[in-house]
Amino acid sequence: MKAGKTLRYKIQQSLRILPALRLVWNSSPRLTIAFVALLWIQGLLPVVSLYLTKLIVDTVAASVNVADKGAAFSRVLLLLGFFVAITLVTTLCSSLTEIVYAAQSGRLTDYMQNVLHAKSIEVDLEYYENSEYYDALQRAQKEAPSRPGQILHRLGWLGLSSISLIAMLGLLLSLHWAIGVILFVAAIPALVVRVRYSGIMYHWQRRKTAQERQAGYLSRILTTEQHAKEIRLFDLGSFFSEWYLRLRRQLYQENIAMIKRQSVANLGAQATATTLVFAAYGFIIYQTMQGTIRFGDLVLYYQALQRGQNDLKSLLGGLSGLYEDNLFLANLYEFLDLKPKVVEPLHPKPFPIPMQNGIVFNHVSFQYATTKRQALQNINLTIRPGEVVALVGENGSGKTTLIKLLCRLYDPTFGSITIDGIDLRQFEIAALRRQISVIFQDYTKYHLTAKENIWIANINLPFTNDKIIAAARHSGADDVISKLPQGYDTILGKLFEQGEELSIGQWQKIALARAFLRDSQLIVLDEPTSALDPKAEEEVFHNFRQLIKNQAAILISHRLSTVRMADCIYVMANGSIIESGTHEELINLGNSYANLFETQAQHYK
Numbered sequence: 001m002k003a004g005k006t007l008r009y010k011i012q013q014s015l016r017i018l019p020a021l022r023l024v025w026n027s028s029p030r031l032t033i034a035f036v037a038l039l040w041i042q043g044l045l046p047v048v049s050l051y052l053t054k055l056i057v058d059t060v061a062a063s064v065n066v067a068d069k070g071a072a073f074s075r076v077l078l079l080l081g082f083f084v085a086i087t088l089v090t091t092l093c094s095s096l097t098e099i100v101y102a103a104q105s106g107r108l109t110d111y112m113q114n115v116l117h118a119k120s121i122e123v124d125l126e127y128y129e130n131s132e133y134y135d136a137l138q139r140a141q142k143e144a145p146s147r148p149g150q151i152l153h154r155l156g157w158l159g160l161s162s163i164s165l166i167a168m169l170g171l172l173l174s175l176h177w178a179i180g181v182i183l184f185v186a187a188i189p190a191l192v193v194r195v196r197y198s199g200i201m202y203h204w205q206r207r208k209t210a211q212e213r214q215a216g217y218l219s220r221i222l223t224t225e226q227h228a229k230e231i232r233l234f235d236l237g238s239f240f241s242e243w244y245l246r247l248r249r250q251l252y253q254e255n256i257a258m259i260k261r262q263s264v265a266n267l268g269a270q271a272t273a274t275t276l277v278f279a280a281y282g283f284i285i286y287q288t289m290q291g292t293i294r295f296g297d298l299v300l301y302y303q304a305l306q307r308g309q310n311d312l313k314s315l316l317g318g319l320s321g322l323y324e325d326n327l328f329l330a331n332l333y334e335f336l337d338l339k340p341k342v343v344e345p346l347h348p349k350p351f352p353i354p355m356q357n358g359i360v361f362n363h364v365s366f367q368y369a370t371t372k373r374q375a376l377q378n379i380n381l382t383i384r385p386g387e388v389v390a391l392v393g394e395n396g397s398g399k400t401t402l403i404k405l406l407c408r409l410y411d412p413t414f415g416s417i418t419i420d421g422i423d424l425r426q427f428e429i430a431a432l433r434r435q436i437s438v439i440f441q442d443y444t445k446y447h448l449t450a451k452e453n454i455w456i457a458n459i460n461l462p463f464t465n466d467k468i469i470a471a472a473r474h475s476g477a478d479d480v481i482s483k484l485p486q487g488y489d490t491i492l493g494k495l496f497e498q499g500e501e502l503s504i505g506q507w508q509k510i511a512l513a514r515a516f517l518r519d520s521q522l523i524v525l526d527e528p529t530s531a532l533d534p535k536a537e538e539e540v541f542h543n544f545r546q547l548i549k550n551q552a553a554i555l556i557s558h559r560l561s562t563v564r565m566a567d568c569i570y571v572m573a574n575g576s577i578i579e580s581g582t583h584e585e586l587i588n589l590g591n592s593y594a595n596l597f598e599t600q601a602q603h604y605k
């Protein structure tokens, strides 16, 4: 029973063509139907042409011994008329197929891109910190735009070739059974070569994904603004471009070597096929010379053999192509089958609005999946409603990690985080995140208008100015924006036409405005003012409590002058909290915080 189940599972896993066809269908049912219909019409028309050719040749041959040449010629003319009509319909269908194919491919590419985007959003942050994820994404991106459409195309032709092949085989078998056998035997070597090399290519591409990604990374270093300054100042242009070329050359050489080997194998297969088919041609000609078959039949069999050979080639080529598609689809599904580890609760609890008791970390420990070290160890911490809490500590002590856990970008490996006594894992993830307004130190610089840059923090608000301007005033961004050529409608960054680049501090003010716009119960600012000048920083923190009204706040900062007004300061080291209290309490304690404060204060003496 178990063995049967496993086998069924394996078959289900290895047959990926049906779900791929579902993707094609979902992208556009109407275009899919039109495409398949046109393909079939196009495939059947040559069979009709073939039969008309036979009729014309037979009529011409018969007319030689007929007295009424005029009547015979009228018949030939009528047949020629049909022939012209069929040729015109074939041309029309071919143009229509081109249009439908272009439309369907475009639609499918966008649809698949959307499917990949949806998956990228769905998976956890953890995946983004893992190179295997990027390998999987790269492979999926390679397959997604074309592979499912290709399968439909192939299946369409497969169906057609089969029908046409059956017709041709019927004809040829009526002449001699051996011709049918020859037809099949001739096609087998090419099939074997294709199947073998599909496997080789598939495994080679998987092995080389990381190298391809590295080449892509080097290309980005050379072409994006982010790296442009250093590349020039350290004169690294040719260093990186030569590195890139070395990687690409190696990939290209390996690929060509494989293609060469495949071509040699193909040559052998084709030579065998040609010899066999020519033997069959010889047989048909011999039969005609013996008078066993007529000239019209000679043409018919000759063409039937030719077409039958092509059909069989497409059929076997299609089958081996499907085998290849099935192999490569594994790359797409490897990505689409990724599952988020931070999961939604089955029966979510409503988020307390407003919070009564606040947020509590109970013995929270955490370890990133890719490391062996604990990033957080036994963290116990409370943030009451309306309270301002500060986290300080040296680089790598775990401050940002703690915030990531609070936003459920990760779940603790041990312990729990609760809000009003309810574990975070019991809230709907989006509902939890709606109540937290976080600006990380590596905030995003959106190359959108200044207004959009702030508004996207709360897209449920109407796109009007009042609240956006208020948030910008609180962060000091309003001063920056009002000096821009189109004010709030100015595009920020240099990526698009008329974009205005800002200084790092100015960008930070824009990001800070996002934090103030959000309607949340907790505001988290991770190094929010590190790039602000002292005056701007003073303006933000002078009225901080009025600014955040009754929101709770967590501030992370290395500038102790910024955090001294906090209700409670937690000092972190190596993933643990080593001290906590108000500024005065910690100074009186005379320990890490006091030493750090003294060191910083000395710079200003």
Ligand SMILES: Nc1ncnc2c1ncn2[C@@H]1O[C@H](COP(=O)(O)OP(=O)(O)OP(=O)(O)O)[C@@H](O)[C@H]1O
Pocket: 129, 368, 370, 371, 375, 393, 394, 395, 396, 397, 398, 399, 400, 401, 402
């Ligand atoms: N995505 C990650 N995967 C693996 N380890 C990580 C990851 N992010 C952070 N770490 C590790 O976790 C520890 C805590 O990092 P974290 O970013 O929380 O420190 P931090 O206190 O915010 O530092 P900083 O003051 O420099 O911002 C560090 O040792 C870091 O190397």
